[in-house]
Amino acid sequence: MPFGNIGIGGLVLILIIALIIFGPSKLPELGRAFGRTLSEFKNGTKELLGDSDSKERLDDHTKKEPVQNAAEQKQA
Known part of the structure; x- marks a missing residue:
């Protein structure tokens, strides 16, 4: 359970207090603001966890790109 022992x-009780206050x-x-915040947090953690994978893919792409450009220039 994400809220521990609640x-x-x-x-x-929390919802009633929030209703009285706000x-x-x-x-x-x-609720919408809280949902957006949670989704941004999830996306940020996914980016941090997957950052090493994306760096490897970017390195591979940049290594292959000059070769592709040279081949395209020869064809033209």
Whole structure:
């Protein structure tokens, strides 16, 4: 469970407190902002974890590119 020992009752209490503090009109906006933040965080961690793979692919691409350009120049 991502929230540790917080149960259903704890989540309901948190939602009620948020409703009192922010009001019903702000909650959807806050939810969207929280969702965007989580998705950006996930994308950032994926980029960090996959960064070494992308660097290797970039190095391979840059090594092959001059050869391809030279072959294209000979054809022209």
